[in-house]
Amino acid sequence: DAGVIQSPRHEVTEMGQEVTLRCKPISGHDYLFWYRQTMMRGLELLIYFNNNVPIDDSGMPEDRFSAKMPNASFSTLKIQPSEPRDSAVYFCASSLRVGRAEQFFGPGTRLTVL
Amino acid sequence: AQKITQTQPGMFVQEKEAVTLDCTYDTSDPSYGLFWYKQPSSGEMIFLIYQGSYDQQNATEGRYSLNFQKARKSANLVISASQLGDSAMYFCAMREFLSSNTGKLIFGQGTTLQVKP
Numbered sequence: 001d002a003g004v005i006q007s008p009r010h011e012v013t014e015m016g017q018e019v020t021l022r023c024k025p026i027s028g029h030d031y032l033f034w035y036r037q038t039m040m041r042g043l044e045l046l047i048y049f050n051n052n053v054p055i056d057d058s059g060m061p062e063d064r065f066s067a068k069m070p071n072a073s074f075s076t077l078k079i080q081p082s083e084p085r086d087s088a089v090y091f092c093a094s095s096l097r098v099g100r101a102e103q104f105f106g107p108g109t110r111l112t113v114l
Numbered sequence: 115a116q117k118i119t120q121t122q123p124g125m126f127v128q129e130k131e132a133v134t135l136d137c138t139y140d141t142s143d144p145s146y147g148l149f150w151y152k153q154p155s156s157g158e159m160i161f162l163i164y165q166g167s168y169d170q171q172n173a174t175e176g177r178y179s180l181n182f183q184k185a186r187k188s189a190n191l192v193i194s195a196s197q198l199g200d201s202a203m204y205f206c207a208m209r210e211f212l213s214s215n216t217g218k219l220i221f222g223q224g225t226t227l228q229v230k231p
Binding site (some may be wrong): 033042048100105110 | 149151158160161205215217221224
């Protein structure tokens with residue numbers, strides 16, 4: 001398996017623009033997670049899905065952030081409008097439902113909002 | 115309250131020596147799992163080792179071992195024979211299996227390890 005795939009790897013945009021981050025989880029994994037990592041706040045869980053259904057979105061910072069999982073092999077995290085404080089590395093991860101269920105992380109998307 | 119505490123923001127170790135990275139946790143769930151991840155400067159998050167709360171023996175994976183002290187609620191990572199490539203940020207995390215939010219991993223703030231030649 002190719003592992004968790006994220007695109008783009010780097011994104012530079014201007015304040016006010018819409019940003020869409022994409023994730024393809026490992027095939028067969030039931031859970032999908034979106035994280036944000038910054039120096040100030042560390043690694044934060046934004047939202048996670050179980051079988052394509054959002055389970056906990058309490059970490060989503062504002063209404064400007066939205067996430068969807070239309071099917072088991074694809075998820076998006078959208079920021080509209082983007083702000084400079086959204087600059088961070090965004091990780092997607094996936095895991096199985098059963099067993100120890102370690103999360104496998106994608107390579108991350110480094111977002112810079114100017 | 116912090117569920118995962120890593121008290122060492124930064125650590126140094128001499129190459130070829132062993133090093134222990136501390137992690138304490140807090141949970142009332144009798145069934146839980148503890149994880150360690152490594153994040154090198156390249157940024158990816160790499161799973162290292164897992165310990166289940168009911169596991170009788172401490173987990174080991176190559177040069178990594180987990181010093182699990184259940185009564186003290188600690189799950190320290192021990193890296194033996196440190197190598198320069200071990201320089202990275204290390205995260206401790208916990209999953210509560212009986213929680214209503216059981217899919218979630220709770221991460222600590224991380225410890226930066228520098229291996230000196």
